[in-house]
Amino acid sequence: MNNKDLARKAKQPGARGFFGNISSRIGSQPSSEPGSMKAADALALLQNFEESGLGWFWSTDASGNLTYITESVAEALGGSSAELVGTPMVSLFLKPDDNESGSRTLPFILTKKVKFNGLEVQAANDEEECWLSISGRPYHDPSGNFLGFRGSGSEVTAQRRQSLDTTRMAKYDSLTGLANRASMTKILETTLAAYQAQNRTCTVMFVDLDRFKQVNDTLGHPAGDELLKQVAERLQKVVGKAGEVGRIGGDEFQIILRDCDDRGVLGDLATKIIGSLSQPYLVGANRCIIGASIGIAISPFDGQSREELVKGADLALYEAKGNGRGRFRFYSKDLQQSAEERRVLGEDLKHAIIKEELALAYQPIVNAKTNIVEGFEALMRWNHSERGIISPALFVPIAEDTNLIWELGEWAINRACRDAASWPGHMRIAVNVAASQFANERFPKLIDDALKQSGLAPERLELEITEDVFMAETNEMDALFQAIKSRDVRLVLDDFGTGHSSLSHLQTAPFDRIKIDQNFLRGATEPGSRNGALIAAIVALADALGMETTAEGVEALDEFDLISKLNVSHVQGYVYSDAVSNAELLDNLDQGQWTIEPSGPTHHRNERLSMYRKVRMIHENHVYSIVIRNLSVSGALVDGLYNVPVGTKFVIDFGDGQLAVATVCRSHRNQQGIEFETRLVSDGNGGLCTSRRVSPYLIAEAGLDVPNLPPGYVPTRKIDTDSLSLPAFSTVADWEATKVKPK
Structure with missing residues (x-):
């Protein structure tokens, strides 16, 4: 201008x-x-x-x-x-x-x-x-x-x-683009503050990746970063618009779900997330497999504040990882005590070998056609000096978390080789090897030393490994397989078909036997099940590759008949024998051979959880104390009341807001079989829980104490005792009091 x-x-x-x-x-x-x-x-x-x-x-x-x-x-x-x-x-x-x-x-x-x-x-x-x-x-x-x-x-x-980029960096994770810890904290605090006034629910999920550290250690941090990006994409795809997804640090992610407290729906979502994150990843030229564990806490049931909800989800995650990983867990009040017990057990486990508290039990691996035992699987047992027998499902994950897995694995291989060397005949011994132990560069020397010190022939030793070892497929892993096979030691692929399976594993890794996971057996004999076809395909594949097959966890005769027809070569499970001590094993091998006839229940039935759990049963305006003897998704066996008519409806109070409407379908003296109106759902830890819970606000209004609500938070309703009717049923105590005692 x-x-x-x-x-x-x-x-x-x-x-x-x-x-x-x-x-x-x-x-x-x-x-x-x-x-x-x-x-x-x-x-x-x-x-x-x-x-x-x-x-x-x-x-x-x-x-x-x-x-x-x-x-x-x-x-x-x-x-x-x-x-x-x-x-x-x-x-x-x-x-x-x-x-x-x-x-x-x-x-x-x-x-x-x-x-x-x-x-x-x-x-x-x-x-x-x-x-x-x-x-x-x-x-x-x-x-x-x-x-x-x-x-x-x-x-x-x-x-x-x-400025916007700077603001975004303050709110979002620079690697994955997800909301960061600070942003998720603000979202959760804002949501809880608004929802408390409106009596609405909010769920927090903590997602932690399993075995991610091994990717960083074997492939490097750039590969780990790329893997985290792919994990973020999968999480966003699964969760979609249902909630907020954020990365709160390292390999931990957080999900916030508004107005969702149905534990059936939440369990399904958690299962879907775990399944998605456990599928193989392609990172550069490498194929990786990891897993995920999830902890879940729900407001207002599990806490009112952000701190309470986050702590609950974190404890649930800790429990999920401690019970074998690859699973989800809902928060419950006993998790704090469980976490402390796991910490103490971790300390005790460090001294278990020195105190000679560890032992091996041996479960027979039987030829399905001849019923002759051809080998054994070594199963570790821990007889705690104060707590008694502790399940491997509990202490093995603790060993992995506390870096004791190498020490325990070394002890197990040496002890198993030494015991097997004293057995008559040429039966093989199978030892489970953790992925981290197998990938250790010292592992071949460990095998050499165990065989040399025991004098066991190499071809009698089987190493059972899971597909976790293929998490990062590298040239080093191929070399390790060849190093083990060059020693004439046999390799077994354990838990085949659990979700990480790939035919390339069978083509490249020199396996001698495939173990069919017991999940394929569950329900395989039921009408409409396709598991039998899957088992047949695995057997055909193994035969074509010159491998043996073993079906593990066989418990019922109908399952045994099925796998026999499908030409599975070996069987392992209660239908033949539980694990036995080395002394019992030697007694049964007195003649150099052990033949076992299959036995057990005729048919496999849906699992029922045996227990002794005290709960409350409500009928009209009366509350009775009863005991649950066993529990399934559809019903339970209870005792504590006498002569309850069939068709009577009750409300079962499992505690913590869990109420289930049930109808008596069988009744005899003080025991009743009840059927739930709404099926229970998995609690992610092998137990069962109600899909929904009654809001603490409603429980407080009814005049009952609620742990997560401070006194006076909700005005309680005074119960009119004059309106209460007489009890309809007698309790065990009432019944005992009416008995005529002999003079």
């Missing part, structure tokens, strides 16, 4: 902004006067400033319509200066969606006729994003009449984007 353009604009009606006033001053004075020279210099300086692109000027009349605007910024706003003069100033900019400036919006400021500085506005032009910072002040005539605004501005698009 030159001086002629400025002069032309100065002559236009209403265009007496910055340069209009200056031009009029120049035109009214001789050019030789000092004031004229100063004004000309000022005009030139302002013109140069505009042309530099560092800033721009604008002015409006008293109605807020533009009287001047720099040409360059006019183009950015979607027109020329001449086209925009006369249009409302506020029409050039978008109204903030989130009211970023509070009440300091441009229309508000122009209406109030006040000075303003550095107001950021977005151009209404749709072609590309453009942000401007504008400042202005009102001007008046000598009589004090408001004439409009004069101001300046500058483009701040780049600065704005940089």
